[in-house]
Amino acid sequence: xxxxxxxxxxxxxxxxxxxxxxxxxxxxxxxxxxxxxxxxxxxxxxxxxxxxxxxxxxxxxxxxxxxxxxxxxxxxxxxxxxxxxxxxxxxxxxxxxxxxxxxxxxxxxxxxxxxxxxxxxxxxxxxxxxxxxxxxxxxxxxxxxxxxxxxxxxxxxxxxxxxxxxxxxxxx
Amino acid sequence: xxxxxxxxxxxxxxxxxxxxxxxxxxxxxxxxxxxxxxxxxxxxxxxxxxxxxxxxxxxxxxxxxxxxxxxxxxxxxxxxxxxxxxxxxxxxxxxxxxxxxxxxxxxxxxxxxxxxxxxxxxxxxxxxxxxxxxxxxxxxxxxxxxxxxxxxxxxxxxxxxxxxxxxxxxxx
Numbered sequence: 044x045x046x047x048x049x050x051x052x053x054x055x056x057x058x059x060x061x062x063x064x065x066x067x068x069x070x071x072x073x074x075x076x077x078x079x080x081x082x083x084x085x086x087x088x089x090x091x092x093x094x095x096x097x098x099x100x101x102x103x104x105x106x107x108x109x110x111x112x113x114x115x116x117x118x119x120x121x122x123x124x125x126x127x128x129x130x131x132x133x134x135x136x137x138x139x140x141x142x143x144x145x146x147x148x149x150x151x152x153x154x155x156x157x158x159x160x161x162x163x164x165x166x167x168x169x170x171x172x173x174x175x176x177x178x179x180x181x182x183x184x185x186x187x188x189x190x191x192x193x194x195x196x197x198x199x200x201x202x203x204x205x206x207x208x209x210x211x212x213x214x215x
Numbered sequence: 216x217x218x219x220x221x222x223x224x225x226x227x228x229x230x231x232x233x234x235x236x237x238x239x240x241x242x243x244x245x246x247x248x249x250x251x252x253x254x255x256x257x258x259x260x261x262x263x264x265x266x267x268x269x270x271x272x273x274x275x276x277x278x279x280x281x282x283x284x285x286x287x288x289x290x291x292x293x294x295x296x297x298x299x300x301x302x303x304x305x306x307x308x309x310x311x312x313x314x315x316x317x318x319x320x321x322x323x324x325x326x327x328x329x330x331x332x333x334x335x336x337x338x339x340x341x342x343x344x345x346x347x348x349x350x351x352x353x354x355x356x357x358x359x360x361x362x363x364x365x366x367x368x369x370x371x372x373x374x375x376x377x378x379x380x381x382x383x384x385x386x387x
Contacts, residue, residue: 053299063299067319070279071266071288080283094243100272100297104289107242108280111252116243117276125272127225127235147239 046213049075050192064192064215066163070104079105082212083161083189084112092186093156094118098144098174099125101163105191109161118150118158120174131180133173142170146177158183165190165211168199175204218385221247222364236364236387238335242276251277254384255333255361256284264358265328266290270316270346271297273335277363281333290322290330292346303352305345314342318349330355337362337383340371347376 049069056063069075083105096118097106103119110117123132123143130145151158158178165171165188175185185207193200193211203209221241228235241247255277268290269278275291282289295304295315302317323330330350337343337360347357357379365372365383375381 051300056299057296065299067291067298067300067322070282071290071322071324073282073286073288076289077283077286100275100291100293103272103275104279104291107248107276108283110242110245111249111280114245114249116245117248118243119239119272119276121272124229126239127228127237128223128239150239150243152243 044075044078046075046079046191050213064164064194066101066104066191079191079212080108080112083109086189086210087113087159087187090159090186091157092159093153094151094158094183096120096146096150096158096160096174096178096183098160098162098170102161105163105189106161109189115159116152118146120144120146120160120177131177133176133180135169135173137167137169142173144170144173144177146181148181150181151183154182156183157186159187159189160185161189163191165193165199165209167197168202171199171209172202175207216247216250218247218251218363222385236336236366238273238276238363251363251384252280252284255281258361258382259285259331259359262331262358263329264331265325266323266330266355268292268318268322268330268332268346268350268355270332270334270342274333277335277361278333281331281361287331288324290318292316292318292332292349303349305348305352307341307345309339309341314345316342316345316349318353320353322353323355326354328355329358331359331361332357333361335363337365337371337381339369340374343371344374347379
């Protein structure tokens with residue numbers, strides 16, 4: 044199955060000149076969505092993952108079914124002010140401004156837990172790097188980054204930690 | 216399994232006087248998270264659901280694995296400006312102000328598709344009612360509302376459509 048057949052291109056979103064890769068057309072097709080999950084499970088089933096951390100919001104879409112399939116806990120990495128208990132924060136710059144992400148300080152039960160970070164898209168890498176720092180602040184060991192789509196021309200992969208494997212199912 | 220054992224109470228969040236029911240402690244325990252899914256699958260497996268619509272963001276956490284288990288498509292109902300193609304919108308009032316939700320106009324392949332709306336929490340019901348209207352605007356037939364937690368003292372259930380069954384796994 045070629046996942047690109049299910050990803051829709053939307054020109055000029057969210058800004059003029061940006062070609063947005065829309066996954067909602069993939070999600071609404073059960074066979075395509077299940078195929079994405081099967082690919083992720085195949086990639087990570089022997090990696091001794093303890094927790095899947097999903098980045099709000101599209102990381103939740105793929106991270107939660109993956110956590111359940113792997114028999115792992117799920118940890119949300121969220122936008123500021125959404126997590127109710129004590130958090131760690133990381134701010135980072137984006138093409139369109141500045142963002143902050145948070146994780147619960149007690150997100151992982153045991154220090155050194157192996158944590159896989161899941162998001163839908165690897166673009167400039169800023170979000171993924173911030174999520175990686177949060178996992179480490181909360182005492183987790185980064186086991187990998189998993190993405191559905193990688194925009195290779197933005198070279199985000201170069202920003203990720205070299206010794207942490209990064210996987211993307213589809214590249215543009 | 217008593218799911219309340221896995222839900223953490225956080226006083227005075229997001230505002231003084233509010234007791235927040237935190238599900239992150241449930242999500243990080245694989246057996247508890249899987250139990251939630253098993254309960255939802257049991258509830259809906261014979262209901263001929265065509266699409267699960269999850270409300271951003273916590274509705275994504277439960278809606279996506281449920282859609283996959285039921286072999287349904289998943290449709291995100293999102294905050295304004297997040298969905299890239301043509302949308303329908305619904306605004307509604309909240310305790311703390313006003314919110315808007317959006318759905319893609321072409322979310323459902325076939326008019327009359329049976330759509331189950333999933334969110335983590337039924338509080339005053341405003342969010343669920345808006346999501347229900349969006350599903351109908353996009354040509355779907357409302358098959359049910361599924362929640363993890365219901366705050367019965369807020370009486371949100373009274374706002375939902377009478378002929379659409381609503382299920383909550385845990386009540387406070």
